[in-house]
Amino acid sequence: MSAYYEGSESENSDQQSDPEESEVEKGEFELVQNEQGFSGAVEAVCISFFNDILAYSKLWDEHFTHLDTVLGILNNESLYAKESKCELGMTKLLYLGHIISVDGVRMDPEKIRAIIEWPTPENLTQLRGFLSLCGFYHRFVNGYSRHAAPLTNLMKKGAFIWTPEA
Structure with missing residues (x-):
């Protein structure tokens, strides 16, 4: 409490x-x-x-x-x-x-640090984890969905190919 x-x-x-x-x-x-x-x-x-x-x-x-x-x-x-x-x-x-x-x-600054230092996702499970952490703070980021869209698009079946755009 x-x-x-x-x-x-x-x-x-x-x-x-x-x-x-x-x-x-x-x-x-x-x-x-x-x-x-x-x-x-x-x-x-x-x-x-x-x-x-x-x-x-x-x-x-x-x-x-x-x-x-x-x-x-x-x-x-x-x-x-x-x-x-x-x-x-x-x-x-x-x-x-x-x-x-x-x-x-x-x-929380520790959570910001975790987002910044998160390693580049190599598979869908790691990408989901990263998007979950970022999504928790979506209300603090103007245009969050626009910024997250390239990563969210990688979640589509067969679409996980890491590009500089992502």
Whole structure:
């Protein structure tokens, strides 16, 4: 479980952002909730993906209320958050391959590095793996489908021939 609050500008002024990284503004970040996810008013302060829960707040005071609500729901359902896996009161955190901070949501630099350093695919299985990793971040890349089209076309039956265009 991660608990994030925006904090004030002065609290976060020491955080540097890389201007070359693409960003998605706050509010555009959506994660699919599992079938037994949180519902009602809690959806406004909490998102879940399988066993990853993120409770978020704009203000520190309301953060405690949100955490109390989320932890109360877990307790009512006899579910528990493992203390060693919890990060509480964070103003910047890594969540499901994304960096979330007062500046918005960005790609994890380690994932960017993995994409850049990915070896040239030699078969369809390797190409699928590469496209899956890149596709996870499609919303951060303007015209992603246009950029990925040459690689996607290689997925057609009998079309895997590596060319400079790909």
